[in-house]
Amino acid sequence: MAEKLLKKGNEAIALAAIRYGADGYFGYPITPQSEVMETLMEEMPWETTGMVVLQAESETSSINMLYGGACCGKKVMTSSSSPGISLMCEGMSYMAGAELPCLVVNVIRGGPGLGTIQPAQGDYFQAVKGGGHGDYKIIVLAPASVQEMYDFVGLGFDLAFKYRNPVMILSDGAIGQMMEKVELREPVRRLTDQEIVEKYGHWATVGKPASRNGNIISSLSLAATEMEAINLRLQEKYQTIRENEVRFEKTMCDDAEYMLVAFGSSARICESTLEIAREKGIRMGLLRPITLFPFPEKAIQQTLPQLKGIMSVELNAGQMVEDVRLAVNGTVPVEFYGRMGGSIFSPEEIFGAFSKKFNL
Amino acid sequence: MAFKGAIVVDIERCKGCSVCVVNCPTQTIALAKKVNSKGYPYSYMENPDNCTGCGNCATVCPDSVITVYRVKI
Amino acid sequence: MDVKDIIKPENLVYSKSKVLTDTIMHYCPGCSHGVVHKLLAEVIEEMGIQDKTIGVSPVGCAVFAYKYINIDWQQAAHGRAPALATATKRLYPDKYVVAYQGDGDLASIGTAEIMHACNRGENIVVIFINNAIYGMTGGQMAPTTLLGMKTATTPYGRRADLNGYPLKITELIAQLEGTCYVTRQSVQNPGSVRKTKKAIRKALENSAQKKGTSFVEIVSACNSNWKMTPVQANKWMEENMFPFYPLGDIKDR
Numbered sequence: 255m256a257e258k259l260l261k262k263g264n265e266a267i268a269l270a271a272i273r274y275g276a277d278g279y280f281g282y283p284i285t286p287q288s289e290v291m292e293t294l295m296e297e298m299p300w301e302t303t304g305m306v307v308l309q310a311e312s313e314t315s316s317i318n319m320l321y322g323g324a325c326c327g328k329k330v331m332t333s334s335s336s337p338g339i340s341l342m343c344e345g346m347s348y349m350a351g352a353e354l355p356c357l358v359v360n361v362i363r364g365g366p367g368l369g370t371i372q373p374a375q376g377d378y379f380q381a382v383k384g385g386g387h388g389d390y391k392i393i394v395l396a397p398a399s400v401q402e403m404y405d406f407v408g409l410g411f412d413l414a415f416k417y418r419n420p421v422m423i424l425s426d427g428a429i430g431q432m433m434e435k436v437e438l439r440e441p442v443r444r445l446t447d448q449e450i451v452e453k454y455g456h457w458a459t460v461g462k463p464a465s466r467n468g469n470i471i472s473s474l475s476l477a478a479t480e481m482e483a484i485n486l487r488l489q490e491k492y493q494t495i496r497e498n499e500v501r502f503e504k505t506m507c508d509d510a511e512y513m514l515v516a517f518g519s520s521a522r523i524c525e526s527t528l529e530i531a532r533e534k535g536i537r538m539g540l541l542r543p544i545t546l547f548p549f550p551e552k553a554i555q556q557t558l559p560q561l562k563g564i565m566s567v568e569l570n571a572g573q574m575v576e577d578v579r580l581a582v583n584g585t586v587p588v589e590f591y592g593r594m595g596g597s598i599f600s601p602e603e604i605f606g607a608f609s610k611k612f613n614l
Numbered sequence: 615m616a617f618k619g620a621i622v623v624d625i626e627r628c629k630g631c632s633v634c635v636v637n638c639p640t641q642t643i644a645l646a647k648k649v650n651s652k653g654y655p656y657s658y659m660e661n662p663d664n665c666t667g668c669g670n671c672a673t674v675c676p677d678s679v680i681t682v683y684r685v686k687i
Numbered sequence: 688m689d690v691k692d693i694i695k696p697e698n699l700v701y702s703k704s705k706v707l708t709d710t711i712m713h714y715c716p717g718c719s720h721g722v723v724h725k726l727l728a729e730v731i732e733e734m735g736i737q738d739k740t741i742g743v744s745p746v747g748c749a750v751f752a753y754k755y756i757n758i759d760w761q762q763a764a765h766g767r768a769p770a771l772a773t774a775t776k777r778l779y780p781d782k783y784v785v786a787y788q789g790d791g792d793l794a795s796i797g798t799a800e801i802m803h804a805c806n807r808g809e810n811i812v813v814i815f816i817n818n819a820i821y822g823m824t825g826g827q828m829a830p831t832t833l834l835g836m837k838t839a840t841t842p843y844g845r846r847a848d849l850n851g852y853p854l855k856i857t858e859l860i861a862q863l864e865g866t867c868y869v870t871r872q873s874v875q876n877p878g879s880v881r882k883t884k885k886a887i888r889k890a891l892e893n894s895a896q897k898k899g900t901s902f903v904e905i906v907s908a909c910n911s912n913w914k915m916t917p918v919q920a921n922k923w924m925e926e927n928m929f930p931f932y933p934l935g936d937i938k939d940r
Contacts, residue, residue: 277778278774278777278778306774306777306778308773308774308777310770311799311800311802311803312799314770314799314800315767315770315799315800315803316770318763318764318767318770318771318800319770319771319773320774321763321770321771322743322761322763322771322772322773322774322775323774323775323778325761325771326741326774326775326779328778330774330778344764345764345767348764447779458759459741459759459760459775460779461738461739461740461741461779461782462737462738462740462757462758463738467708467757468753468756468757468759468760469759469760470753470754470759470760470762471761472760472761472762473762474750474762618688618693619700620690620693620694622694626711627711629716630716631716631717631917631918632717632916632917632918633717633875633917633921635918636918637876654716659690662690667693667698667700669700669701672701673701673877673880673881674722674874674875674876674877674880675721675722675725676712676714676716676717676719676720676721676725677711677721678703678704678707678721678725679703680701681699681701681702681703682699682700682701682702683693683694683695683698683699683700684693684700685688685692685693685698687688
């Protein structure tokens with residue numbers, strides 16, 4: 255029997271990092287995610303698995319420590335919340351440009367600016383559309399439970415190394431702070447230095463053997479034609495990710511006439527809205543994107559023939575709804591309901607907004 | 615003990631900065647009137663008889679273009 | 688004796704380090720970077736640690752250090768080399784990790800990273816090129832630009848009331864508990880080059896002994912942006928930079 259514990263989402267991230275064989279965590283305290291590093295420091299994984307845990311002087315430094323660690327072919331991660339993630343965007347652009355694997359956890363708080371420490375989903379655009387400079391994409395996973403916080407650490411590292419690309423777990427203060435049952439998976443051991451040389455020695459900075467020239471990890475290429483070629487290769491990779499890595503969950507969509515689209519904690523609340531709607535005889539379904547990039551646009555398109563309307567439900571001013579509308583492309587009415595600044599909607603409130611928008 | 619020396623300059627890599635010229639204690643080195651394919655006048659032994667092979671020129675050369683040879687006489 | 692009789696393999700006393708690549712450096716004629724690159728390569732070769740050394744190059748003229756020294760390299764964002772070096776050294780404690788930075792990179796945009804890496808006593812080597820100007824971007828004022836010095840952004844000379852004072856960051860670094868060796872050297876003549884080479888070697892040896900951070904400042908000339916010939920620039924450096932940035936060991940324990 256796998257061990258089951260009652261844990262906060264943030265604590266689950268920390269436990270998962272150790273058990274999925276992470277080599278290093280580099281972070282800076284910020285509410286509402288500080289429990290990640292606090293838990294790691296309590297667990298002292300450097301005594302057991304050998305994992306490095308370091309409190310950096312800033313989020314800027316944290317992400318650049320990830321850059322250095324990722325250059326070494328090591329499994330490295332950080333966690334932060336919205337303002338800290340803004341500081342990390344430059345680093346993520348560099349890492350995407352240099353094609354480096356890493357895991358970044360964003361436990362979103364309400365913004366803009368210093369905002370509030372309550373949960374929000376206002377960083378969807380930042381995560382999915384870039385955040386930093388240049389044409390790049392990061393893979394974005396949106397957990398809706400403490401178990402998914404745990405599981406997506408493993409999935410995130412797998413995807414990061416599969417595509418040599420940064421991966422973000424886009425969570426929020428609600429999932430980070432709430433306590434739920436979490437099942438600890440079978441531990442994965444850390445790779446040895448020798449195994450890293452064998453697997454990643456052709457690109458990573460592991461020390462240059464006599465048999466090859468120095469490996470160089472850089473996102474710089476001053477010749478326009480070379481830089482364009484790099485961009486084309488990146489875009490090809492992002493297309494492969496779009497084709498292979500879409501993840502989503504459909505609830506009661508088979509007979510649905512109306513569909514809610516929501517991710518993360520919003521999706522959890524929408525599950526209760528479905529019950530309210532069904533009790534009133536309204537055939538409502540829910541599509542929960544698990545990957546925000548790549549976005550499950552085909553999954554949405556497949557449901558369109560049976561639908562009278564879609565409502566995107568988000569803890570922001572309407573961000574993912576733009577991607578829903580692009581997928582729907584005008585064939586079905588797409589409405590939006592959201593709250594901002596750390597306020598959270600109730601299932602009844604969502605149903606009320608839905609009834610009003612669709613005159614039901 | 616006395617030494618006799620000689621240097622070989624990698625002409626194409628030399629940028630003619632003159633730092634070797636001013637650091638040569640025996641006034642062996644000068645910049646050539648001719649230039650390399652990049653347009654730089656390159657350093658050469660103007661007075662080869664003076665060279666003791668001390669290596670000061672190679673020590674200060676930013677582009678590592680100087681190879682030094684030395685024999686005891 | 689004829690030159691041909693001297694130029695024979697058995698008489699070879701100095702040749703380009705095998706750790707340097709054959710790529711012609713992009714640096715301007717007479718640039719101090721080339722000398723420092725050479726010294727780092729020579730020390731790596733002499734210590735036999737080419738397979739164990741990982742370099743971190745900065746943003747600035749030395750961004751392309753990775754083209755010239757044949758080791759594994761990471762190219763950092765502006766000012767962040769100490770953060771990359773920190774993680775690299777922590778994840779590979781038995782490697783030699785060298786952060787190579789200029790004055791804009793280290794003493795302006797990267798002050799937080801260098802201070803904290805040194806204060807944590809990371810067992811890394813920092814090579815700091817101080818030529819009192821931004822080279823790559825075309826000669827703007829650096830944090831280390833001397834008062835009165837003309838640059839692209841101080842066209843009438845640096846003024847304390849407008850631009851603040853030149854930053855002696857190396858003296859600040861020396862006060863941090865985490866540093867074991869802090870020195871200021873130069874490379875304008877054979878004697879100074881030899882001293883700098885010894886300093887770089889000592890820094891790498893400290894790293895192996897896990898004594899803390901070793902910090903080697905090299906007061907350098909940027910003749911192009913100072914608008915002088917290489918020889919004039921070296922002389923100007925001796926006359927103007929050395930009084931404000933005096934050479935020698937500031938800390939050695």
